[in-house]
Amino acid sequence: MGAHHGPAKGMSRWLLTTNHKDIGTMYLWFSFAMFILGGAFAMVIRAELFQPGMQLVEPGFFNQMTTLHGLVMVFGAIMPSFVGLANWMIPMMIGAPDMALPRMNNWSFWILPPSFLMLASTLFMEGGAPAFGWTFYAPLSTTYAPPSVTFFIFAIHILGVSSIMGSINIIATVMNMRAPGMSYMKMPLFVWTWLITAFLLVAVMPVLAGAVTMMLMDIHFGTSFFSAAGGGDPVLFQHVFWFFGHPEVYIIILPAFGVVSQIIPAFSRKPLFGYASMVYATASIALLSFIVWAHHMYTVGMPVAGELFFMYATMLIAVPTGVKVFNWITTMWRGALSFETPMLFCLGFLVLFTLGGFTGLMLSIAPADFQYHDTYFVVAHFHYVMVAGAVFSMTAAVYYWIPKWTGRMYSESMGRIHFWVSFIGFNIAFFPQHFVGLAGMPRRIPDYSLQFADFNMMSSIGAFIYGASQLLFLYNVIVTIVAGEKVGEDKIWDGAEGLEWTVPCPAPYHTFEVPPKIDAVSAHA
Amino acid sequence: MNFKTVAKACVVSLLVSGPTWALAQNQINMAKGVTEVGAQIYGLHMLIFWICAVIGVAVFAVMFYSIIYHRKSRGVTPAQFHDSTQVEIIWTIIPFLILIGMAVPATSTLLEVYNTDDAEIDILITGYQWKWKYEYLDEQGDNVVFFSNLATSQEEIYNTDAKGANYLLSVDEPMVIPVDTKVRFLVTANDVIHSWWVPELAVKRDAIPGFINEAWTKVPTEGVYRGQCTELCGAYHGFMPIEVHAVSREEYDAWLAAKRSEKVAQTAAAQQALGFEELMASGEAVYRAQCSACHGAQGEGGVGNAIAGSAIALGEVAKHLEVGIKGVAGTAMQAFGGQLSDVDMAAVITYQRNAFGNNTGDIVQPADVVNHKQG
Numbered sequence: 001m002g003a004h005h006g007p008a009k010g011m012s013r014w015l016l017t018t019n020h021k022d023i024g025t026m027y028l029w030f031s032f033a034m035f036i037l038g039g040a041f042a043m044v045i046r047a048e049l050f051q052p053g054m055q056l057v058e059p060g061f062f063n064q065m066t067t068l069h070g071l072v073m074v075f076g077a078i079m080p081s082f083v084g085l086a087n088w089m090i091p092m093m094i095g096a097p098d099m100a101l102p103r104m105n106n107w108s109f110w111i112l113p114p115s116f117l118m119l120a121s122t123l124f125m126e127g128g129a130p131a132f133g134w135t136f137y138a139p140l141s142t143t144y145a146p147p148s149v150t151f152f153i154f155a156i157h158i159l160g161v162s163s164i165m166g167s168i169n170i171i172a173t174v175m176n177m178r179a180p181g182m183s184y185m186k187m188p189l190f191v192w193t194w195l196i197t198a199f200l201l202v203a204v205m206p207v208l209a210g211a212v213t214m215m216l217m218d219i220h221f222g223t224s225f226f227s228a229a230g231g232g233d234p235v236l237f238q239h240v241f242w243f244f245g246h247p248e249v250y251i252i253i254l255p256a257f258g259v260v261s262q263i264i265p266a267f268s269r270k271p272l273f274g275y276a277s278m279v280y281a282t283a284s285i286a287l288l289s290f291i292v293w294a295h296h297m298y299t300v301g302m303p304v305a306g307e308l309f310f311m312y313a314t315m316l317i318a319v320p321t322g323v324k325v326f327n328w329i330t331t332m333w334r335g336a337l338s339f340e341t342p343m344l345f346c347l348g349f350l351v352l353f354t355l356g357g358f359t360g361l362m363l364s365i366a367p368a369d370f371q372y373h374d375t376y377f378v379v380a381h382f383h384y385v386m387v388a389g390a391v392f393s394m395t396a397a398v399y400y401w402i403p404k405w406t407g408r409m410y411s412e413s414m415g416r417i418h419f420w421v422s423f424i425g426f427n428i429a430f431f432p433q434h435f436v437g438l439a440g441m442p443r444r445i446p447d448y449s450l451q452f453a454d455f456n457m458m459s460s461i462g463a464f465i466y467g468a469s470q471l472l473f474l475y476n477v478i479v480t481i482v483a484g485e486k487v488g489e490d491k492i493w494d495g496a497e498g499l500e501w502t503v504p505c506p507a508p509y510h511t512f513e514v515p516p517k518i519d520a521v522s523a524h525a
Numbered sequence: 526m527n528f529k530t531v532a533k534a535c536v537v538s539l540l541v542s543g544p545t546w547a548l549a550q551n552q553i554n555m556a557k558g559v560t561e562v563g564a565q566i567y568g569l570h571m572l573i574f575w576i577c578a579v580i581g582v583a584v585f586a587v588m589f590y591s592i593i594y595h596r597k598s599r600g601v602t603p604a605q606f607h608d609s610t611q612v613e614i615i616w617t618i619i620p621f622l623i624l625i626g627m628a629v630p631a632t633s634t635l636l637e638v639y640n641t642d643d644a645e646i647d648i649l650i651t652g653y654q655w656k657w658k659y660e661y662l663d664e665q666g667d668n669v670v671f672f673s674n675l676a677t678s679q680e681e682i683y684n685t686d687a688k689g690a691n692y693l694l695s696v697d698e699p700m701v702i703p704v705d706t707k708v709r710f711l712v713t714a715n716d717v718i719h720s721w722w723v724p725e726l727a728v729k730r731d732a733i734p735g736f737i738n739e740a741w742t743k744v745p746t747e748g749v750y751r752g753q754c755t756e757l758c759g760a761y762h763g764f765m766p767i768e769v770h771a772v773s774r775e776e777y778d779a780w781l782a783a784k785r786s787e788k789v790a791q792t793a794a795a796q797q798a799l800g801f802e803e804l805m806a807s808g809e810a811v812y813r814a815q816c817s818a819c820h821g822a823q824g825e826g827g828v829g830n831a832i833a834g835s836a837i838a839l840g841e842v843a844k845h846l847e848v849g850i851k852g853v854a855g856t857a858m859q860a861f862g863g864q865l866s867d868v869d870m871a872a873v874i875t876y877q878r879n880a881f882g883n884n885t886g887d888i889v890q891p892a893d894v895v896n897h898k899q900g
Contacts, residue, residue, distance in 0.1 A: 052692065053684040060760035060828060133757045139734065140717040140759060144654075144857070228735020234718060235733060269597065271607040299720060300731045301712075301738035304639040308632060315624045322620045323613065329588050330612070334604040336597040347592070354584065358577035365627065367634040368570045370729045371555055374720060374755040435553035440724040442755040445763030447682060449693045454551050495603075 007509055015110070018102035019509060020087045023109050025405070027084025028398075030112060032474070034076030037120070039467050041069035046429075046463040049456050054447055062446035063131035064123065070134025074252070075159050076116050078390045082255040083166045085397055086194045088405065090170060092500040092507065093188045095179025095516040100172035108165035115158035122148035133444060135245065138226030138237040142218045149219065153212045160205045167198035167205075179499075181518035185279070188498050189272065192279050193258030196286045200247045200254075203290075208244040211237065235300050242293035250289045253385060254282060256393035257324060260346050262498070263400050264328050267343035268335030269495035274327040281320035288317050298369045307366050314364035318357070325354055340493075341415030345396035348423050349389060356384030359434070377437025383430045395422070395473065402477070403492045407506030408484030414476045421469035428462025556724040559746055563727035565634045573627060641739045644709030648700065652712075652719030652732035652754065654857055655761035655818070658864070659700050661781065669784045672864050673698050674814050675764050679822045682764075694751040697814060699768035703777035704744050712738040716859070717759060723752035723767055731756055744771040759857065760828050761818055795867040795891040801875070804888065808876025811869045816877075819857060824881035828857055833881035842874070842887055846897045849874055867894040
């Protein structure tokens with residue numbers, strides 16, 4: 001590795017880099033920064049909800065917080081974090097020297113920070129930030145929106161462009177850059193889940209762009225796509241939004257499934273059970289995600305036939321999702337398990353995501369959903385799948401691969417403390433939300449009647465604990481990078497399989513300049 | 526005792542003590558529902574809950590068995606099996622059959638929810654930012670219309686007064702319906718999307734501008750049933766509760782008759798001139814119910830502009846009436862002309878022009894409001 005191939009020095013290394021590892025690193029740090037920002041918004045929400053009555057913020061500002069919390073977490077934290085992981089890991093997992101489209105890779109990262117800067121700047125604009133929820137239903141987000149909505153629309157456009165470019169890059173990389181002998185059915189499951197996710201993204205991000213463009217037209221150019229007064233249809237907005245929005249939640253969770261499918265076998269010291277069925281289950285979930293969107297809209301007054309169709313289709317998703325959970329558990333069955341931090345987070349994922357799946361199944365039942373819809377039961381449900389699902393698995397991924405990235409080992413005891421504080425804090429925060437939701441507390445309200453007071457206080461305390469545990473995570477990562485114990489061998493985890501464990505730790509700036517040889521045994525684990 | 530054991534003990538004690546503590550003080554489950562449909566939905570909810578619970582216990586039992594017995598520290602040798610088409614088929618088909626078992630009762634309940642035929646009473650529910658309008662439709666066209674506003678005071682919300690028992694859940698004028706009667710709700714909205722939900726009646730329907738959605742209920746027992754708006758509708762989304770009083774048929778008829786005579790009395794009152802003190806007193810009441818959330822308890826402003834010292838409140842009466850009656854397009858300032866009686870409108874305009882240091886001395890009479898409306 002001569003100086004010629006090493007990274008550039010100073011800022012230009014990061015600004016101009018086309019290296020998948022550098023770009024992956026930037027994505028990961030950016031998403032963590034957004035995670036902290038979105039978390040700060042959540043802390044404001046939970047602080048206001050700590051007690052009944054308005055204490056800290058005004059109702060309008062509260063709505064800005066819930067809106068920005070959702071947008072920043074979904075588009076700024078979770079999605080970019082998995083793109084970062086894809087950047088780092090996919091080339092190393094398929095034996096490729098880099099991503100297929102490295103300059104576009106640089107561009108797709110670097111348009112993200114300005115986009116979120118623009119979104120965050122709306123907080124300081126007259127009329128305040130968007131306050132219509134992350135689902136931005138028209139006409140609240142059009143006729144009745146603050147002027148900053150235009151900046152929000154532009155930000156969504158830019159991050160959509162970023163996502164589409166990132167996805168095209170992943171598709172191109174996986175399809176064209178696999179090492180000889182790495183057939184599709186030998187790819188690690190993380191690569192498979194990301195390939196499917198990338199197709200989902202390319203399919204639905206333009207739909208989101210269409211939705212916000214129609215909003216822009218309604219607001220500034222006198223059209224009436226979503227305005228009933230002009231002959232338009234507010235429900236059209238919801239159909240378009242959720243045609244994007246439902247695949248979007250699988251975009252978030254499928255790479256998480258991929259991560260868990262890498263880590264559970266490693267710490268079970270046993271190959272993943274049902275590899276092929278995992279691939280098919282992922283593809284089925286992705287396909288089903290296109291025909292279930294209106295289960296978010298059971299109360300808009302669809303005809304009963306439509307309601308039944310969406311109910312049946314939604315219930316079907318339980319089948320492939322169940323297959324995945326059964327496969328993970330069977331992978332553990334009669335393995336030789338150990339419980340290092342990545343495995344703990346995966347087990348946390350498995351338990352809590354399954355609970356989130358159960359509440360999802362309950363929500364799919366249309367008549368019951370009339371009672372659940374837009375209550376805290378839904379809030380609890382999607383935090384179980386988004387936080388305990390996506391964020392836990394992302395955290396597991398960081399602990400699992402950070403020795404490969406940095407060449408240094410994280411502190412196992414601190415990692416375990418991080419897990420237990422997160423796990424306990426998370427459950428204290430979100431489990432009681434099932435209760436208040438069922439008891440009748442609507443979501444997105446800044447103040448609530450007295451019967452919900454105890455559980456809300458509990459929920460806020462849990463949220464503060466969970467929030468604080470992320471600072472522990474940051475500390476742990478920084479300590480690892482600057483002072484972690486250096487690791488000697490390439491393969492850090494004795495049960496781990498895959499090409500990424502055949503390169504040194506830390507992974508050199510360029511890996512697999514010569515394609516590796518794939519033998520039948522070492523593939524797909 | 527190492528850290529792991531301590532942590533496990535914490536989790537276990539939390540799981541064990543949590544629910545018992547909770548049961549004593551707080552509702553943790555869905556309302557059983559007073560209506561037949563409500564009871565069906567509750568039954569469906571519990572059915573799915575128990576199916577999930579049984580599956581969950583089975584799945585987690587296997588997982589924890591592995592975690593306990595198949596651990597490396599016990600010196601086990603890992604098995605290497607990794608495929609079984611037979612097993613995959615079994616655990617695809619069994620969940621599928623369970624789903625069919627759930628879908629059957631769900632379908633029949635859903636059809637019941639959608640069956641709005643043969644209603645005896647029709648009530649048009651219109652969502653406004655941030656109140657509900659109830660209009661009892663009458664075949665002769667003699668509709669009874671009124672608005673239902675949050676009755677909780679700003680002082681309770683901002684913690685200067687103690688919070689009452691039905692904090693945020695009581696209204697100034699509740700919806701009244703007779704028991705044992707099929708009532709159909711026609712649900713729409715005036716501005717943004719709202720959603721009308723009363724948990725115990727198991728009725729939730731989005732109120733969407735330009736659409737009229739249907740829902741229905743048939744309440745068997747007299748009582749007060751409370752709910753809230755469940756679709757984010759702007760700043761005061763959390764402050765537009767629903768209160769339904771289910772009463773006997775006789776009581777309902779009497780109430781409806783009283784509402785009709787009230788309407789006649791209001792028309793008559795609009796013809797009479799009122800004294801300044803009288804206008805100010807009722808104006809203050811109207812202001813607190815209708816205006817103070819946005820314009821501030823002392824007219825200092827908030828979501829809406831300040832009233833104290835405002836150009837409109839100190840300027841021409843006609844302009845002030847125009848804003849009050851027709852609202853300001855594209856803002857949260859609604860057209861109150863259809864929401865307030867002419868007397869109330871006159872009173873609140875008078876109040877705004879003479880309170881908070883706006884000492885214009887102007888008196889606006891109901892007749893002025895009527896004249897303004899007629900142009």
